[in-house]
Amino acid sequence: MPRSRPLAPARTRKPASRYHHGDLRRALLEEALQMIHREGVAGLTLRGIGARLGVSRAALYRHFADKHALLMAVAAEGFRMLRVETAATFPADRQTVSAFADMAVAYVGFALRHPSHYRVMFGGSLDDAQATPELAEEGAGSFNVLVNALVALQSQGHVRKDNPLDLARFVWSTVHGVAMLAIDGQLMCKGVEEVVAFTRYTAERIRTGIAA
Amino acid sequence: MPRSRPLAPARTRKPASRYHHGDLRRALLEEALQMIHREGVAGLTLRGIGARLGVSRAALYRHFADKHALLMAVAAEGFRMLRVETAATFPADRQTVSAFADMAVAYVGFALRHPSHYRVMFGGSLDDAQATPELAEEGAGSFNVLVNALVALQSQGHVRKDNPLDLARFVWSTVHGVAMLAIDGQLMCKGVEEVVAFTRYTAERIRTGIAA
DNA sequence: ACCTGAACACCGTTCAAGT
DNA sequence: ACCTGAACACCGTTCAAGT
Numbered sequence: 464m465p466r467s468r469p470l471a472p473a474r475t476r477k478p479a480s481r482y483h484h485g486d487l488r489r490a491l492l493e494e495a496l497q498m499i500h501r502e503g504v505a506g507l508t509l510r511g512i513g514a515r516l517g518v519s520r521a522a523l524y525r526h527f528a529d530k531h532a533l534l535m536a537v538a539a540e541g542f543r544m545l546r547v548e549t550a551a552t553f554p555a556d557r558q559t560v561s562a563f564a565d566m567a568v569a570y571v572g573f574a575l576r577h578p579s580h581y582r583v584m585f586g587g588s589l590d591d592a593q594a595t596p597e598l599a600e601e602g603a604g605s606f607n608v609l610v611n612a613l614v615a616l617q618s619q620g621h622v623r624k625d626n627p628l629d630l631a632r633f634v635w636s637t638v639h640g641v642a643m644l645a646i647d648g649q650l651m652c653k654g655v656e657e658v659v660a661f662t663r664y665t666a667e668r669i670r671t672g673i674a675a
Numbered sequence: 676m677p678r679s680r681p682l683a684p685a686r687t688r689k690p691a692s693r694y695h696h697g698d699l700r701r702a703l704l705e706e707a708l709q710m711i712h713r714e715g716v717a718g719l720t721l722r723g724i725g726a727r728l729g730v731s732r733a734a735l736y737r738h739f740a741d742k743h744a745l746l747m748a749v750a751a752e753g754f755r756m757l758r759v760e761t762a763a764t765f766p767a768d769r770q771t772v773s774a775f776a777d778m779a780v781a782y783v784g785f786a787l788r789h790p791s792h793y794r795v796m797f798g799g800s801l802d803d804a805q806a807t808p809e810l811a812e813e814g815a816g817s818f819n820v821l822v823n824a825l826v827a828l829q830s831q832g833h834v835r836k837d838n839p840l841d842l843a844r845f846v847w848s849t850v851h852g853v854a855m856l857a858i859d860g861q862l863m864c865k866g867v868e869e870v871v872a873f874t875r876y877t878a879e880r881i882r883t884g885i886a887a
Numbered sequence: 888a889c890c891t892g893a894a895c896a897c898c899g900t901t902c903a904a905g906t
Numbered sequence: 907a908c909c910t911g912a913a914c915a916c917c918g919t920t921c922a923a924g925t
Contacts, residue, residue, distance in 0.1 A: 487889090503799070504799065505717075508918085509917085509918065509919090510917070519890060520891090520892090520918085520919085521890075521892085521919080521921085522889075522890055522891080525888080525889060525890080529919075530918065582799060585855070585859070586798065587715070587716065587794060587798050587859055602861075629873065629876055632856075632862060632873060632877075633849075633876065633880050636849055636852035636853040636856055636877065637845075637849040637852055639855070640847070640849055640852025640855070641848040641852075643797070643851065643855060644847070647797070649814075650844060661841065661844060664837075664841055664845065668845050668884040668885060669884060671884045671885075672880040672881060672884025672885075673880060720897090720898065720899085722898065722899080731909060731911075732899085732900085732911090733909075733910070733911085734908075734909055736900075736901085737909080741899075741900075742899065742900090
């Protein structure tokens with residue numbers, strides 16, 4: 464009786480027990496972020512992710528070599544988002560001093576809106592600088608957005624003609640410090656608006672500090 | 676036969692198996708720091724500390740409520756050291772702009788010389804701000820050193836008359852950012868001297884940024 | 888290919904018991 | 907008081923086995 468042949472592939476007949484996710488890798492990354500958001504980086508467990516996704520504990524080793532690799536992927540994604548969001552505030556047709564301040568606010572805003580990403584990116588969970596090439600590339604990309612913006616402002620005469628790398632490291636250190644202290648609650652700010660206001664103040668101090 | 680009574684207390688006859696340390700609390704703190712230095716905060720295990728000290732796994736619960744309490748104690752000690760070292764560079768008889776730059780270098784220098792302490796203090800291992808009173812007090816003390824220095828420079832006319840708390844948060848964010856990026860190796864500096872040189876550059880940018 | 892279940896070697900913490 | 911040894915409930919990772 465050949466009439467029993469189904470139109471769909473046979474495996475669709477067991478939807479609840481096999482191939483739970485079309486994109487398990489994506490689901491693992493998102494569940495990891497939610498878990499970090501709820502319990503902190505230290506509270507992230509692969510077993511917990513598996514349980515939440517209804518997947519065996521070993522399933523995720525098909526998508527990531529180990530827990531460290533999963534965190535690396537989270538960090539790389541974060542650097543990519545950070546680069547896109549900061550670069551958008553300083554487009555080619557608006558490379559102004561005001562736009563540079565917006566970039567600082569966007570940087571800290573990213574950390575506030577994506578604290579889990581930011582903590583993985585800079586929390587020291589990743590083994591010191593033995594990162595994957597993808598992660599190194601994304602990190603360098605974020606930094607280059609800042610360097611390019613400073614070079615542009617230098618050519619306009621708004622920023623002193625110091626080594627752009629030194630200038631960029633100074634600016635980066637400052638906004639990174641604000642971001643870290645803010646998401647750790649050590650800035651003693653009452654709400655997001657207060658952090659943003661302080662970030663604007665910081666941007667103004669940076670502007671004065673690097674002015675030509 | 677009463678002649679067998681020893682001069683020393685009886686327990687000294689079993690030196691290798693009991694009361695190993697005159698100050699086990701101190702030994703636990705130092706071993707924790709060494710372990711963090713070797714393996715990172717994530718690599719710190721209470722079992723490892725016990726094994727290294729030749730002490731049972733439960734022994735340290737006589738001195739610390741749990742692992743978190745031990746880390747709190749490490750952080751509190753770090754804040755105390757940081758306060759002492761930074762305050763020493765800005766004494767009552769030398770409250771100058773130059774001394775303020777030295778304070779920034781001392782701050783980053785502390786992080787470079789005591790990265791394990793610094794990582795526990797700011798690495799996010801401690802649950803957000805539900806710290807012990809001792810820790811909160813030490814942290815506030817470190818911050819007050821900075822506020823007082825800025826008030827002194829304001830009264831001398833060297834620093835703009837903004838809210839000292841905002842000024843202090845700006846300066847703190849910057850040196851904290853430098854310290855964190857430096858000990859995480861993300862500043863791309865070749866050695867300690869290069870970090871110190873960059874910190875001096877940063878101190879100069881801060882000075883320009885907050886000048887009256 | 889992708890997933891499972893059981894196993895291994897860890898971990899923090901607790902607790903009755905020893906001195 | 908201070909410490910021990912065993913136990914409990916976790917954890918990351920591996921691997922033979924299933925489909």
